[in-house]
Amino acid sequence: MSVFSDDPATPGRPFGTDYAARQGADEVDSRVRLHVRRQVDELVQGRLDPSVRRQMSGTIRGHWSTRRGVELEVLETSNGQETLVVGGELLVTARSWADPAIQGYLTRRRLERVEVGCPELEDRLVRLLTTGTVRPGYLEDTVDELRRRGAAASLTHITPLAGVLKPHSASVPTIGTFEDYGTHPTGDGSGANVAVIDTGIDGTLRSDGWLTGIERRSDVPATHADEANVDPLDNDPDDGFLDFSAGHGTFVSGVVAQVAPTADIEVYRALSTAGAGSEIEVACALIRAVRDGADVVNLSLGAQTQYDQPSLALAAALDVVREIEIERAREVLVVAAAGNFGDTTPVWPAAFRRVVSVASLTADLRPSAFSSRGSWVDCAAIGEGILSPFVTGEQSPDFTPDPESFPENAFARWSGTSFAAPQVAGAVARLMHERGLGAREAYVQLLATGTPLPDFGRTFSILPGV
Template identity: 85%
Template structure:
């Protein structure tokens, strides 16, 4: 029998109080509550304080360059914020590249075509790199000219984690424990397949049974390195401390597992432990997850872009996803974090029309000040002080003045739209299982349980926050 709650006495609570046991706000330790408030304040600070953004971008750029030998450039967006792009590289669509005049222009500008690096995108997207030293802003001028000529072009954006970009000295996830979640909900349908595209999954199996059913792929042939899904935790640099975004994918997986205990969860790694990956890497992982049979895909990542335009790589991937859906006669629902930019500027991939974009609310269902918002946000749920599975290790003093050491099978609290999105992904999977629905119909039913909030879409409470 379904436990989906449509009781008018509990509006905005699709599952009633199923997830509240042992996690009520009044039961939270005051120290934990203070840490969560600091997390929220620092997410807001990142948006309003240029010095914080510079430190954050500097950390990402340094680690990217160390691991890949390629520089990242900082690009100012139309709203005065900054976004990261791969240095010396731009993208155009295959349709634009087919124009001989466009090809001739790019050749004159000393740009050379190279492989995209994702087989499914090679005939849809063209990647070009500079063949010599160029002045700052050179490629921005090239993209401007291409756009004036009617070509679809952009620099190659780097997609950071939407809810975890922490500057030096901020607070971090705090240790906690789960409440009693009881037995798996009964239902009429099979468990849904949920794919998580993130930093990967912790290689170590937990002693408490959480997330042990998720496949770990560490030993893969060099020719299939993109299939590895283990989060290395301490990699950039290997200094004995947890990396900048270590454990993010494990935390997101724990959120889905809480909300949808019957879901079959698969984790893909497209982001480094520094919290960043190119839009091409994210697009390729999205296609791979759908080919592997995902019903719901969670993307707790996103970026603002030059001209506020959609990511060309993810747009091409969505075309491939649609073709796979038609071939198989089976739909896929993609869920993405709206971002923590605190404004109405679209964040991609969340702002794509076919993607469910998820904003963040406070524990009492008010708008989170850090959450991105606007006409393009479809729904929102609690994203402050969410409790989930974390990883073993010591936090670096570079990222916090009060580093914590997490034990084996640790739990933590974290804040951001990164942790609102997987609740919605899990909720869709749970409704699919309980009612035997496809992902789109399950999402529509979930929306019907919510209450509207301007710029935040339909809102509901699933997991409790702080």
Template identity: 50%
Template sequence: MSTSDGTGADAQQSRPSSRERAKVRQQVTELVRSAREPALQRQVVRSVTARYRARCDRTLETVTQGDGTSVLVATRELLVSTQTWADVGARSYLEARRLERIELDAPEIDDKIVLLRAADDVSADELHDTVAELRLRGFAASQNQVMPCGPIMKNLGGPALAHHLPVVEHGPLPDAPHVAVIDTGIDERVRTDGWLVDVPRHTSGPDTNIDPLDIDPGDGYLDLCAGHGTFVAGVVARVAPHARITAHRALLGGGVGTEVDVAAAIVRAAQQGADIINLSLGSPTLYDQPSLAVEAALERVEEIEHAEGREILVVAAAGNAGDTRPMWPAAFRQVVAVAALTAEHRAAPWSSHGFWVDCSAVGEGIQAPFVKGKESYEFTADPDDFPADAFARWSGTSFAAPQVAGAVANLMREKGIGARTAYAQLRATGRAVPDYGRALHILPGL
């Protein structure tokens, strides 16, 4: 993809308006505030839970750990490894706790993970105690945790209307690296300015990837986190104009999906030939332990790499909690964890960070294509009305990660190397920043 003057997606940008700048500053303020105000977090959880129930006919609830931190989980659902389920003692204990096996509906990992559901009157705390007991006995078990793209990961207010970038004249190359974006899906509407027009749209079947934008509820306003996947794909396209981009929808009502949903999408993307898989999503986990389902998916990805003799790189946002607690799946050793920098290339204080972070890129005021629609006063005091072919600015590690994915794709194409090799070369160009990995210069912020 190249722009009208052939010099790349950032050519001849008009100067951002004072309103753009003010709204980006507000986004950053909200990122800092949301991590520190329990009342705001509770409001977010209520909004997400209600929308997920309406979309999926399943409920979510919050489990509060001993240190006061909370994790969203699917109600009455527990995951165990197939080895745990095969153990006679573990299975007897689970059945005594009134848990029964149900269909996982994720053939990509169903030989590695077993999904159990508790009786209706089993509380979240009881299920939490069951997991704790299994862990004490040395068995792999966890509640089916939820992975949001936000707003738990970023500001509640959403993006800001921005000026236009140049139109696109040429699409991706057929032999270019393949970047898979696992997120809320892609806008069904095909833009008239060339941006993201080559991203495949699937309106039905198991690979449905359309972001419905306005059904939670259908009130004429953009849903919570609507357009997130489209925006992330647009960030990849800005950095890597010639990359082949595909969108996979694993996040549903309220911009959240269970770890099983995300894990299945990771494997599907790898099976369909993705070289780079971008995950602008994640959360803390119970006991700060890796997600069982995503761990199984990453094992499957490694099997695909070995069987097909190629490299697959998984890149994930580090989160916006402003502390050092690991966020998953970014904290997996096999995953590139991307934290955020300010527009001045300093460590962003609102970004999650720590020893587990690999690199960082600017995460404030990133500009990319967005969707048509009106924002609701429920989520922002200053809503925007986005026209057709709109662009927006958004802040968060969600928009630092796809820059790294795009930069890796560029190096793969330029040098004819694999994704992991390309990432190693990219990371070597960065500046070391304590707890933020290597700081990379990719897209400018605001």
């Protein structure tokens, strides 16, 4: 592969045609192209068609209730969309909780403090559960009152896979073994550590070498269940078909591996195969990943929130990340998908200033109709018909009228901002290796090669799409 190019004569193409040449981008057959167009159309419908949104949220709510015994509730956001929150639960910052008046009010509202779930958030965030049956809207009214009193409070949001689930992925021919794919030229730095926080990694090792270097953790003690990282694939429900978002973490990891073959990839499971986890679970995984030494963290997930306010759990986690950076004198770059909502409403965690938010482009570098956008978006990469390793199994006919069957060593094409973000994460990791740079310095150099596009930040052509 050629080295990084910041030639002004080729703006927006930091690695030239490295990846297009290896993927046979001009040889995609009509069946796959049609399938990708269907993916894109369904992502757009997710915003415009209430019935599609109800189906998606219903899938998540049903699986959450079955597996956890807790109901999720649907709230309307400022833009008329829906967001999911954990029923009977709210969050306040530790600073707000320290106010005796706030604490007394919450006690009178029959809310009881419980553990947050990870030690480093216990002194920053307070998680409260209702102690009895309450009327609909009770906690919403409680949060409204807390906000009027100047407290930082929120319901506990669910952070799905970048806003809208992707129900289709298209089976495609392999691009060969990982060994044949090739590595980058010897650089000045070692391989960067990239953490992928997602649905986990496929537990079955492939015979073509792709993703075989990623550690699988399944046999962990019950007291450390959050450390398991294997994607169960068929779990919600166990019906012989791949679950709604099965293989998402594997696919995202494959995107990183294609862009940065020398990267050391670590996968953390914070989302179920139904495609969702709570903001607390994602926040705890983020802290674990950085504590474990991640240079770059990829989050192909996100949510719009009530009042459009930042996630309290993720804000607290980012504060911890900053303290770890200072402690170790080493910066960490957090990259997140901008979301598939098709509007300018902020999506969290992407909209945090300390997070690199990545939107989606078409294969010819135009804005994807489904992609979230706005002044809070930093950059964009192609997110339609991205090619990557997938998992073995069959799609459920409940999710698509034309289910695909994926063989061993499968590759697939998938669409969404979920697959634009890991290209940027991988590009940063590649530059760290080639130029011996820190994560943020590498990102700054990458950003300088991008082409500006209103509401999409700097745009890049890295992996080809369809």
